[in-house]
Amino acid sequence: MTLLLALAFVFAALAGTGVVLTRNPRRQVLALAINGLALALLFMVLQAPDVAYSELAVGTAAVPLMFFAALASLRMDHGGK
Amino acid sequence: MSPRLRLFIFLAAALALVPSIVHIATHMPEFGAHPLPYGEAINHSAVRQRHVTNMVTAVNFDYRGFDTLGEEFMLLTAVTGTVVLLRGGRGEDRGARPGIVPGREIMPRSEAVVLLGRLLGPLVLLFGIYVVIHAQLTPGGGFQGGVIIASGTLMFYLSEGYRGWRDLVRSVALAAAEGGGCLIFALAGLGPMLGGAQFLQNVLPLGRTRALISGGLILIENAGVAFAVAGGFTLLFLEFLEETRAIKAPGKDPGK
Numbered sequence: 001m002t003l004l005l006a007l008a009f010v011f012a013a014l015a016g017t018g019v020v021l022t023r024n025p026r027r028q029v030l031a032l033a034i035n036g037l038a039l040a041l042l043f044m045v046l047q048a049p050d051v052a053y054s055e056l057a058v059g060t061a062a063v064p065l066m067f068f069a070a071l072a073s074l075r076m077d078h079g080g081k
Numbered sequence: 082m083s084p085r086l087r088l089f090i091f092l093a094a095a096l097a098l099v100p101s102i103v104h105i106a107t108h109m110p111e112f113g114a115h116p117l118p119y120g121e122a123i124n125h126s127a128v129r130q131r132h133v134t135n136m137v138t139a140v141n142f143d144y145r146g147f148d149t150l151g152e153e154f155m156l157l158t159a160v161t162g163t164v165v166l167l168r169g170g171r172g173e174d175r176g177a178r179p180g181i182v183p184g185r186e187i188m189p190r191s192e193a194v195v196l197l198g199r200l201l202g203p204l205v206l207l208f209g210i211y212v213v214i215h216a217q218l219t220p221g222g223g224f225q226g227g228v229i230i231a232s233g234t235l236m237f238y239l240s241e242g243y244r245g246w247r248d249l250v251r252s253v254a255l256a257a258a259e260g261g262g263c264l265i266f267a268l269a270g271l272g273p274m275l276g277g278a279q280f281l282q283n284v285l286p287l288g289r290t291r292a293l294i295s296g297g298l299i300l301i302e303n304a305g306v307a308f309a310v311a312g313g314f315t316l317l318f319l320e321f322l323e324e325t326r327a328i329k330a331p332g333k334d335p336g337k
Contacts, residue, residue, distance in 0.1 A: 001112055049220035050137045053212070057228035062314060065235065066321045073324035076180035 008045040012038045029067040036060040132287040133217035133296045141222065142302040146281040149302070150266055153309055157263050160313040167320040176329035177244040190242065198240025205233035213307040217296040223303040227310025234315055243322065255316040262309025269301040 015031070015038035022028040036059025043052035110116060127139045141149050179187055212219075213226030238246040270281040278284050281298070288295035 050135075050222060050225060053221055053225035054228065057225065057232055061232040061235065062228065062318070065318060069321040069325050072182065073180070075182050076325060076327075077183060 005045055008038075008042040012042045014038075025071055026068070029064045029071070032067070033060045033064040036063070128290060131283065131296055131299070132290045133299060134291060135217050135219060135222070137220070138216045138222045138299060138303070139296075142216075142299045142306075143281075143283055143296075146270070146302060149306070150270060150281070153263050153266050153306060156309065156313055157259060160259060160317055163317060164320055167324060171324065174328050175323050175326040177242075177247065178327045179243070180325055180327040190240075195240045198236045198238075202233055202236035202240065205236055206230055209233055209311075213303065214293065216303040217299050218291060218293070223306030224310050227307045227312075228314055230307075230311040231314035231318065235318060238318075238322070243326065246322075247319075250315055250319060252316065252319055255312045255319065258308045258312030259316060260309075260312075262305045262307065262312060265305030265308065266302050269298055269305060273298070 012035075015035040019028060019031040019035050022031045036055060039059060040052045040056035043049075043055055115121075123136050123140060123144070127136050127144075128134060131139050131143055133139045181187070209226045209229035209232075211226075212221035212229055213223055216222040216226070234246070234250055237249055241249070273282045273284045274280055276284060281302075283297045283299070285297035285301075287297045294300065
């Protein structure tokens with residue numbers, strides 16, 4: 001258990017706690033993105049680069065985008081007929 | 082169920098489970114130990130048997146290719162379900178103008194964002210194609226490269242706006258890529274059976290280790306997965322982003 005590994009674990013734990021403690025939905029999506037980044041770094045340090053690629057692309061780019069689009073369309077006035 | 086009753090049930094369950102958890106936590110193997118033999122067996126024999134250097138790709142597409150076939154069809158079903166739900170609920174009446182959120186004005190795109198998107202978009206797409214092509218050599222593969230390609234098209238959404246992005250990604254082409262990718266994978270499985278081999282057996286010439294063309298059937302399956310994932314994820318983004326558009330005013334808005 002090297003220093004880098006311990007730091008990665010601590011960062012992942014802090015990111016997860018940050019997601020739970022954020023109450024505003026739009027900010028929570030950004031907390032989710034940071035959580036995805038923390039997990040990707042953790043997987044990379046644990047020598048699993050394939051999983052790190054997937055987690056980075058999905059958890060930092062794809063899922064937050066879908067959340068933002070869903071949150072925006074909830075409050076939106078689409079300009080009806 | 083009152084909060085007090087919930088708390089009581091939780092404490093009762095914790096009382097029953099905590100001894101087991103403590104016992105398991107103190108008797109686990111040390112950090113980094115891998116007592117199961119499958120990893121060692123793959124590391125030992127995959128290079129010789131399949132001429133690939135990325136063991137994860139070898140397991141995904143060759144030793145356990147059947148599971149990946151199930152995964153691909155699961156992705157296809159999930160994306161199709163999302164498209165049916167979203168597009169069915171919304172109809173085809175959306176234009177390219179963003180909807181209005183009460184209380185927030187629509188800001189014009191900043192020039193820095195446009196520049197960065199135009200610089201990074203092609204780079205990310207190229208990187209995604211690199212990850213796909215080098216599936217059997219370096220970490221990565223069809224799925225990872227496909228998601229990176231889908232994220233790369235999002236750079237074009239940031240820089241060109243919704244109308245420019247929809248000019249780039251045609252939903253018909255995305256659906257064809259997604260379904261075609263799964264079809265390629267299924268045909269790659271059925272193809273060996275024509276010559277008498279088993280389903281998904283690696284019958285193509287394996288090539289030289291560390292060459293770009295190596296691994297045999299792994300390359301075809303990998304290409305199928307890349308098409309399916311890139312098409313599927315971009316279609317997902319398209320459906321979600323179309324939810325945020327305003328309804329097309331009849332006759333006035335030129336649409337997409």
